[in-house]
Amino acid sequence: MYIVQIASECAPVIKAGGLGDVVYGLSRELEIRGNCVELILPKYDCMRYDHVWGLHEAYLNLWVPWFGAAIHCTVYCGWVHGRVCFFIEPHSEDNFFNRGCYYGCDDDDMRFAFFSKAALEFLHQSNKRPDIIHCHDWQTGLIPVMLYEIYKYHGMDTQRVCYTIHNFKHQGIGGVKTLWATGLNREAYYFQEDKLRDDYNPFALNYMKGGIVYSNAVTTVSPNHALEAQYTDVGCGLGHTLYLHKDKFSGILNGIDYDFWNPEIDRYIPYNYNQDDFEQKLYNKKALRERLLLQAADKPIIAYIGRLDNQKGVHLVHHAIYHALNKGAQFVLLGSATEAGINAHFRHEKQFLNSNPDVHLELGFNEELSHLIYAGADMIVVPSNYEPCGLTQMIGLKYGTVPIVRGVGGLVNTVFDRDYDQNLPPEKRNGYVFYQSDNQALESAMNRAIDLWYQAPEKFQQLAIQGMNYDYSWNNPGTEYLNIYEWIKYKW
Numbered sequence: 001m002y003i004v005q006i007a008s009e010c011a012p013v014i015k016a017g018g019l020g021d022v023v024y025g026l027s028r029e030l031e032i033r034g035n036c037v038e039l040i041l042p043k044y045d046c047m048r049y050d051h052v053w054g055l056h057e058a059y060l061n062l063w064v065p066w067f068g069a070a071i072h073c074t075v076y077c078g079w080v081h082g083r084v085c086f087f088i089e090p091h092s093e094d095n096f097f098n099r100g101c102y103y104g105c106d107d108d109d110m111r112f113a114f115f116s117k118a119a120l121e122f123l124h125q126s127n128k129r130p131d132i133i134h135c136h137d138w139q140t141g142l143i144p145v146m147l148y149e150i151y152k153y154h155g156m157d158t159q160r161v162c163y164t165i166h167n168f169k170h171q172g173i174g175g176v177k178t179l180w181a182t183g184l185n186r187e188a189y190y191f192q193e194d195k196l197r198d199d200y201n202p203f204a205l206n207y208m209k210g211g212i213v214y215s216n217a218v219t220t221v222s223p224n225h226a227l228e229a230q231y232t233d234v235g236c237g238l239g240h241t242l243y244l245h246k247d248k249f250s251g252i253l254n255g256i257d258y259d260f261w262n263p264e265i266d267r268y269i270p271y272n273y274n275q276d277d278f279e280q281k282l283y284n285k286k287a288l289r290e291r292l293l294l295q296a297a298d299k300p301i302i303a304y305i306g307r308l309d310n311q312k313g314v315h316l317v318h319h320a321i322y323h324a325l326n327k328g329a330q331f332v333l334l335g336s337a338t339e340a341g342i343n344a345h346f347r348h349e350k351q352f353l354n355s356n357p358d359v360h361l362e363l364g365f366n367e368e369l370s371h372l373i374y375a376g377a378d379m380i381v382v383p384s385n386y387e388p389c390g391l392t393q394m395i396g397l398k399y400g401t402v403p404i405v406r407g408v409g410g411l412v413n414t415v416f417d418r419d420y421d422q423n424l425p426p427e428k429r430n431g432y433v434f435y436q437s438d439n440q441a442l443e444s445a446m447n448r449a450i451d452l453w454y455q456a457p458e459k460f461q462q463l464a465i466q467g468m469n470y471d472y473s474w475n476n477p478g479t480e481y482l483n484i485y486e487w488i489k490y491k492w
């Protein structure tokens with residue numbers, strides 16, 4: 001099949017979170033299985049150009065209709081660790097992608113409406129006719145809308161769209177301006193309840209809702225989150241729309257790229273290891289301590305890696321640090337916050353704990369260091385308020401780092417409690433799960449993990465190895481996505 005992925009991120013060249021990892025990992029898997037895969041991305045000024053090989057101008061004269069006029073764009077082509085990527089660079093005063101950041105601008109709705117329009121224009125003008133267009137998150141929600149309302153009538157009538165939602169919280173809210181800009185001219189029509197009108201603000205257009213309504217198949221990133229999104233508040237108001245479209249909606253667990261996240265071949269860690277020479281992990285622990293100036297002591301290291309925001313349960317992250325210290329463990333945090341208040345809080349925390357030899361808080365984004373932490377820590381804590389899939393627990397498992405997670409979203413599909421999971425035999429269990437979002441629940445799970453580490457180290461090691469035996473690669477998700485592509489290609 002000929003598949004085009006259109007997204008606002010692709011790791012490692014453009015990565016703000018898990019979306020980038022998924023877009024890269026899925027594309028790679030699909031290509032390994034003999035499909036032709038291409039990616040279309042914005043050309044941001046701040047992306048990691050050192051991860052693009054052979055970047056060159058591929059399409060010089062892309063004129064993208066915008067507000068009745070047109071914006072001139074150049075499309076670049078380059079290889080990101082083997083994947084063919086097209087990067088769209090608009091030349092206009094708006095400077096859509098030259099902002100020194102990927103997201104967080106006041107006109108994000110217009111920036112990504114433009115990107116969606118430009119991506120479709122690029123396919124159209126360059127005569128690319130993929131079997132499947134796979135779009136991701138709110139940034140590309142307008143693509144199926146424009147495909148079926150405009151481009152279908154310009155020779156793009158055999159393309160089918162799979163739309164994957166990675167996070168329901170950010171839905172892309174625009175207004176009538178979006179319609180004027182993109183050439184979706186019938187205001188009254190698009191503002192209908194069964195089209196793009198936001199369910200809670202009758203004057204707003206919801207891009208993600210448009211993506212759900214117009215795509216041939218809609219997925220989210222774990223089976224449990226697919227249920228939560230339809231029936232609980234984590235659907236952030238889209239539950240009803242999902243329910244109406246439930247026949248084409250499903251959850252597919254993300255994979256992780258074992259070429260990149262694999263302690264056996266990881267280039268960023270000093271000692272490679274696998275289940276058979278697990279003791280090598282101890283040397284990585286030592287290296288981690290040296291790197292972060294933690295004292296050498298006979299203590300477990302608990303880690304947190306991830307964004308610091310409300311989704312991730314920052315109140316529990318904060319508590320986990322102090323509880324770990326109370327229980328005689330060490331704590332390493334690698335995280336970045338975009339919200340000023342949370343950022344200030346953790347900066348203050350870092351200062352306060354500065355002289356404590358058992359804790360290190362690293363505030364910022366550091367890919368290389370994250371690998372050493374996964375390899376050197378004994379446990380990784382993921383206390384999210386909600387978690388569509390979650391990659392850090394799966395990476396932790398691969399590195400023999402026992403996850404302690406809250407039982408929400410994809411965490412339920414990937415971590416199985418050592419003491420209480422009734423559905424699996426003990427030799428298949430791989431971590432610790434708690435359910436309530438309060439300190440006591442977190443403490444009880446941390447206590448069980450820390451106590452096992454101290455009291456029965458061989459059993460703790462066994463648990464870590466059981467986690468390493470799980471296959472959370474792209475193997476299974478790759479098959480599931482291909483099944484969906486086949487289904488929409490031949491059914492519609």
Ligand code: ADP
Nearest residue numbers: 017018306307335364365366367370390391392
């Ligand atoms: P998100 O909600 O951010 O997508 P995921 O768990 O799905 O969360 O994915 C997080 C990804 O980003 C993982 O690959 C994790 O290692 C990485 N990551 C998150 N924060 C940082 C950071 N501060 N430094 C390095 N890597 C990070």
